[in-house]
Amino acid sequence: MPSSPPHQPDQNRLLAALPAIELERIKSHLELVHMPLGDVLCESGGRLPYVYFPTSTIISLHYILENGASSEIAGVGNEGLLGISLIMGGESTPSWATVQTAGYGYRLKASLLLQEFNRGGPIQRLLLRYTQALITQISQTAVCNRHHTIEQQLCRWLLLTLDRLNSQELVMTQELIASMLGVRREGITEAAGKLQQAEIIRYRRGHITVLDRAGLETHVCECYDVVKKEFDRLFRDVRKY
Amino acid sequence: MPSSPPHQPDQNRLLAALPAIELERIKSHLELVHMPLGDVLCESGGRLPYVYFPTSTIISLHYILENGASSEIAGVGNEGLLGISLIMGGESTPSWATVQTAGYGYRLKASLLLQEFNRGGPIQRLLLRYTQALITQISQTAVCNRHHTIEQQLCRWLLLTLDRLNSQELVMTQELIASMLGVRREGITEAAGKLQQAEIIRYRRGHITVLDRAGLETHVCECYDVVKKEFDRLFRDVRKY
DNA sequence: CATAGTATGTACGCTAGCGCACAAAATACC
DNA sequence: GGTATTTTGTGCGCTAGCGTACATACTATG
Numbered sequence: 001m002p003s004s005p006p007h008q009p010d011q012n013r014l015l016a017a018l019p020a021i022e023l024e025r026i027k028s029h030l031e032l033v034h035m036p037l038g039d040v041l042c043e044s045g046g047r048l049p050y051v052y053f054p055t056s057t058i059i060s061l062h063y064i065l066e067n068g069a070s071s072e073i074a075g076v077g078n079e080g081l082l083g084i085s086l087i088m089g090g091e092s093t094p095s096w097a098t099v100q101t102a103g104y105g106y107r108l109k110a111s112l113l114l115q116e117f118n119r120g121g122p123i124q125r126l127l128l129r130y131t132q133a134l135i136t137q138i139s140q141t142a143v144c145n146r147h148h149t150i151e152q153q154l155c156r157w158l159l160l161t162l163d164r165l166n167s168q169e170l171v172m173t174q175e176l177i178a179s180m181l182g183v184r185r186e187g188i189t190e191a192a193g194k195l196q197q198a199e200i201i202r203y204r205r206g207h208i209t210v211l212d213r214a215g216l217e218t219h220v221c222e223c224y225d226v227v228k229k230e231f232d233r234l235f236r237d238v239r240k241y
Numbered sequence: 242m243p244s245s246p247p248h249q250p251d252q253n254r255l256l257a258a259l260p261a262i263e264l265e266r267i268k269s270h271l272e273l274v275h276m277p278l279g280d281v282l283c284e285s286g287g288r289l290p291y292v293y294f295p296t297s298t299i300i301s302l303h304y305i306l307e308n309g310a311s312s313e314i315a316g317v318g319n320e321g322l323l324g325i326s327l328i329m330g331g332e333s334t335p336s337w338a339t340v341q342t343a344g345y346g347y348r349l350k351a352s353l354l355l356q357e358f359n360r361g362g363p364i365q366r367l368l369l370r371y372t373q374a375l376i377t378q379i380s381q382t383a384v385c386n387r388h389h390t391i392e393q394q395l396c397r398w399l400l401l402t403l404d405r406l407n408s409q410e411l412v413m414t415q416e417l418i419a420s421m422l423g424v425r426r427e428g429i430t431e432a433a434g435k436l437q438q439a440e441i442i443r444y445r446r447g448h449i450t451v452l453d454r455a456g457l458e459t460h461v462c463e464c465y466d467v468v469k470k471e472f473d474r475l476f477r478d479v480r481k482y
Numbered sequence: 483c484a485t486a487g488t489a490t491g492t493a494c495g496c497t498a499g500c501g502c503a504c505a506a507a508a509t510a511c512c
Numbered sequence: 513g514g515t516a517t518t519t520t521g522t523g524c525g526c527t528a529g530c531g532t533a534c535a536t537a538c539t540a541t542g
Contacts, residue, residue, distance in 0.1 A: 063384045066463050071387045073380045088373035089366055089478070094467050095380060120361050125330055132329035135376060139314045139336060142383035143304045146312045146423045149528075173489065182387045184530060189490060205489055205538055222307050226335050237330070390498075414519065425500060430520060446508055446519055 007032050007104050011055035013079045014130060015106070017238040022122050026113075030106040035059075035099045041082060042097040051083030051113050052076075056103030058164050060180060061095050071145070071182030074137045075100065077164025079231050084131050086110050087117050100180065101165065101172070129234055136230040144223040145182070151191040153181050155220035158201070160227065162210060169209045195219065248273050248345050252296035254320045255371060256347070258479040260363050267357060271347040276300075276340045282323060283338040292324030292354050293317075297344030299405050301421060302336050312386070312423030315378045316341065318405025320472050325372050327351050328358050341421065342406065342413070370475055377471040385464040391424055392432040396461035398422060399442070401468065403451060410450045436460065 009030055010016035015023060035041075035057040042048050044064065052059065059076040073095060076082050085093040116123045144153055157180065161170055174192060178185040192208075195201045200215035201208055210216060217224075250271055251257035256264060276282075276298040283289050285305065293300065300323050303313040314336060317323050326334040357364045385394055398421065402411055415433060419426040433449075436442045441456035442449055451457060458465075 061380075063380065065384065065388055067388075069388045071384045073383050085373055085376075087369070088376070089370045090373035093373075094377060094471070118361070120359070128328070129330045131372065132326055132331035132334075135326075135329070135379065136335060138376065138379050138383060139302075139304065142314050142379060142386055143306065143312045143423070145383055145386040147306055147308075147310045175489075182384070185490085186492085186531090187529065189492085190529095193491080203490085230335070416519075426520085427501090427522085428499065430522085431499095434521080444520085 007055050007106075009053070009055075009106055011078060012053040012081075012106060013235060014081055014126060015053055017126060017235060019122050022116075026108060026116060029112055030108055032104060033107050034104055035102060037099055037102040039099040040096065041099070042093075042095075044094050044096055045092050047092055048083050048086055048097075049110055050107040051081060051086060051110055052105045052107050053081055054078050054103065054105040054164075056101075056165070057099055057105045058101040058103070058161065059097055059105075060100035061097055062180065063095055069182060070179055072180040073141055074134055075160060075164070076134075077161075079164065079235075080130055080134065081127065083110065083113065084127070084134060086114060087127055087131070100176070101161070101170065126238055129237060133230045133234045137227050140223045140226050144221060148221040148223065149191075150181070150183050150187045151194060151219060152221040152223075153183075154188060154191045154195070155216050156224040156227075157181060158208070158210070159213075159216055159220055159224050162213070163228065168213075169207060171207055173206045174203075248296050248347075250294070250296075250347055252319060253294040253322075253347060254476060255322055255367060256294055258367055258476060263357075263363050267349060267353065270353055271349055273345060274348050276344060276346055278340055278343040280340040281337065282340070283334075283336075285335050285337055286333050288333055289324050289327055289338075289351055291348040292322060292327060292351055293346045293348050294322055295319050295344065295346040295405075297342075297406070298340055298346045299342040299344070299402065300338055300346075301341035302338055303421065304336055310423060311420055313421040314382055315375055316401060316405070317375075318402075320405065320476075321371055321375065322368065324351060324354065325368070325375060327355060328368055328372070341417070342402070342411065367479055370478060374471045374475045378468050381464045381467050385462060386423070389462040389464065390432075391422070391428045392435060392460060393462040393464075394422055394424075395429060395432045395436070396457050397465040397468075399449070399451065400454075400457055400461055400465050403454070404469065409454075410448060412448055414447045415444075 009023065009027065041052065041059065054077050059082050060072050061074045061076065062070055062072040064070045082097055117127060144156065157177065174188040175185045178188045192201065192203050196203050198215060200212045201210050250264065250268065282293065282300065295318050300317040301313050302315045302317065303311055305311045323338055358368060385397060398418065415429040416426045419429045433442065433444050437444050439456060441453045442451050
């Protein structure tokens with residue numbers, strides 16, 4: 001058990017940003033659930049019976065191609081919500097959603113969220129605003145995939161993950177990171193080796209400890225900053241609601 | 242002048258999908274405008290005073306990195322709308338929007354669209370549904386960038402562009418295509434050369450003619466199909482509105 | 483504490499795509 | 513109709529990342 005209750009809904013930043021009255025209306029329907037590593041919440045083309053507001057878990061949105069290759073297109077942590085496609089009226093997406101870091105999250109019946117969304121108030125504005133941030137993240141991933149080195153992408157991915165976990169350590173094999181980034185495991189071994197030599201991280205069989213966060217930030221590409229700023233902006237704007 | 246009036250709003254498939262009453266409300270505010278190649282509609286971080294419903298033009302959403310490299314993340318043709326970020330409440334995006342194929346489109350004051358969107362009726366549902374399709378397109382671009390060859394990507398791009406133009410020919414230099422895909426111009430020369438040898442396309446200084454569309458479809462990666470099906474689904478669903 | 487299973491390190495040849503340089507062809511413009 | 517400009521073709525050598533294979537280390541489990 002990586003982290004344990006007591007949990008509060010406001011450990012998810014979206015829920016925390018809701019006006020008290022709005023939160024009150026859904027609070028009793030929020031169920032705290034533990035989400036084990038590797039759990040598949042939604043397959044390609046499948047429907048999502050629940051939406052999830054992560055508190056300590058991180059969910060990965062990714063594609064699996066016909067030849068078995070895969071790529072993450074975005075992550076969803078305590079800054080977000082899994083289930084945007086539902087709100088968009090899509091019923092399904094071509095992407096998968098799996099638990100990348102075990103932890104907790106609140107789930108809510110999809111129909112209930114939809115109902116709240118359709119009231120058109122602060123919840124709607126907040127979720128749309130989050131959708132915008134998600135689009136930015138996906139777009140930046142697209143560009144990063146094209147133009148940046150594995151090492152840069154690894155740094156981006158580590159930083160984004162650390163931000164979500166609010167921690168210096170993460171439990172994660174190189175194999176798993178590789179499948180997220182859609183590269184070879186050996187590519188990660190090499191990039192991580194360099195970072196370790198530079199004393200930026202320490203790697204021990206499924207555990208990465210960040211020794212020098214500033215160092216990571218000098219090795220990362222601009223993509224991290226763009227995404228981070230977009231999330232910051234989201235929660236800055238959201239105070240107005 | 243690549244194509245000329247008389248134009249009708251319903252040449253844009255989103256506008257065409259609107260119930261008559263809804264369309265009536267905005268019709269008088271829709272302005273037909275010609276959009277010349279290369280026109281920059283929105284810079285990174287800039288605001289969009291108008292939204293655009295393309296009829297014969299195609300708009301490219303793309304990023305420009307610090308080192309000057311660029312990549313398209315999605316295209317917007319007569320199936321869509323430029324200005325989703327506005328609806329999402331974002332005020333701006335890190336992406337650029339430029340005219341990739343000259344032509345016509347209808348523009349509408351941003352504030353007016355927002356007002357209509359906030360009524361919450363069919364227009365809202367339609368635009369959200371389109372957002373979903375746009376997200377799919379961006380996601381698929383991300384994955385395609387990672388895993389598929391230039392030739393496959395060129396085919397994808399050509400097919401998507403042809404679908405939007407409803408034509409066998411397009412006016413487009415290799416240099417421009419390269420900057421869309423975020424690859425070298427020489428890479429496009431090579432890939433296009435192969436397709437030409439296979440008698441699938443004919444290339445003549447800025448003009449591509451597709452001789453064998455089925456041939457293109459055998460060379461393309463699965464990404465084209467995913468995006469196309471998503472657009473088809475959008476307009477199938479939309480009839481219910 | 484021995485062993486099976488899993489995670490990581492390393493090596494090697496291969497290929498796609500890059501960066502650069504320049505030639506050839508097509509078009510626009512005076 | 514001749515010249516400048518743009519577009520396309522081609523030929524390097526180079527590098528990042530791939531696929532494969534295998535060795536080494538860690539750790540869980542009995």
